[in-house]
Amino acid sequence: MPEGIITKAISGFYYVQDGDVVRQCRARGVFKKQGLNPLVGDRVVYTAIGGQEGVVEELLPRKNELVRPPLANLDQCVLTFSVREPDFNPKLLDRMLVQVERESLSAVIVLTKVDLLQDKQDADRFLQPYREMGYQAAWVSTATGEGVEQVHDLLAGKLSGLAGNSGVGKSTLLNTLAPGLNLTIGEISQKLGRGKHTTRHSEIFRIFEGTFVIDTPGFATLEFAGMEPPILAQCFRDIWELSHDCKYRGCLHASEDGCAVRAGAEAGTMSSARYAHYLEFLGEVKEAKERRY
CATH class of the missing domain: 2.40.50.140 (Nucleic acid-binding proteins)
Known part of the structure; x- marks a missing residue:
């Protein structure tokens, strides 16, 4: 059959x-x-x-199953951000990476609209910290065609969840990769039923042979319901790596003595901005836990 x-x-x-x-x-x-x-x-x-x-x-x-959105067999999540209009948002990226890591999925980071930068090396500076953590990352300009082939290769042969705020150029990127798709701006979200009178459903798009994408809005609106505080650190690759040197087991890397993560942020061996995001998210996780009980 x-x-x-x-x-x-x-x-x-x-x-x-x-x-x-x-x-x-x-x-x-x-x-x-x-x-x-x-x-x-x-x-x-x-x-x-x-x-x-x-x-x-x-x-x-x-191979896997997601609850939000209800979806099976996702190979990777492509976290799509623009460098300008809207500006790159590293805190939202870290928030989305927590969700991806929580679901044990692979993450690919794609920066769009790099033609709006005076120096394209700035795009690499945005991406380098994440590459050092082992994430695949690429930048692209649909206006000039730069980087399109690299993004094509990152998607090829996979079912990818495409996540990112409106305006970052997801539909434009898909139209560039698959001109016959003819998506209009916002069409993916409309098909997911967020319009006023639309049917609520998710839809996969076949963009070329053996290669599919689906919009995954849940990754852009992460809530920490149901997450335990110790799990959060495991979803930050750099924090989890440093945490093995903490003095006490079960360290939450906030105010504990002998915390290798806090020391690393203070010494510059890990990103102080990432650490600040972690502390903010930790507060949200604790607050959500208190509401549960």
Whole structure:
């Protein structure tokens, strides 16, 4: 039987893409009996019926599953920021990286609109601290075409969650990578149902062979509900690395004696700005925990 990927799910219909063909499918009743719910991103086995319809017969094993948005098999999250208009926001980037690390996903950082910089080396300065932590990162200008090939290579063959605030150029970037997509500005968010009279659903876009993207707005509006304070440090790669030298086990890296993280921030061996973001997020985590109890 043929296989495909669910790119959209609406009112009990699952839209399965197999190459260039998309079929509107129903799912076998056995899924409901087994407590299984097909998700956008699921790889499935299906039976074709007629030219454009079919039946989902089997869900292939998932590599992961997200609750917000409900999505399966995400390979990586592409955190998209502009260098100008709006200005690069490192605190929001750190906030989104916490969410990505919490979900045990790979993160790719992409800076757009670098043509607005007088010196493109500034883009590398923005990205270098994250590259040193092991994150893949690239900058791009859709106006000049610089960096487009590198972004293409970072996305190729993967299902990527595309995250970033409105105005950073996500749709423009996708149109540059896949001109036939013809997305208008804001179209991805409209398809996710944040407009006034739109249907609420997530949709995957196939941008080229074997390569898919989906908007993942949850990563841009991270709340710390349900997170325990010790987990936060594990979501900061630089803090987690330094934490092994802390004097006390269970150190939260705030005001404890013998804290290697605080000492590192004071000595400049880690970013003082990243440490300040960590302390701010730690306060939010503690506050959210207090509200739970």
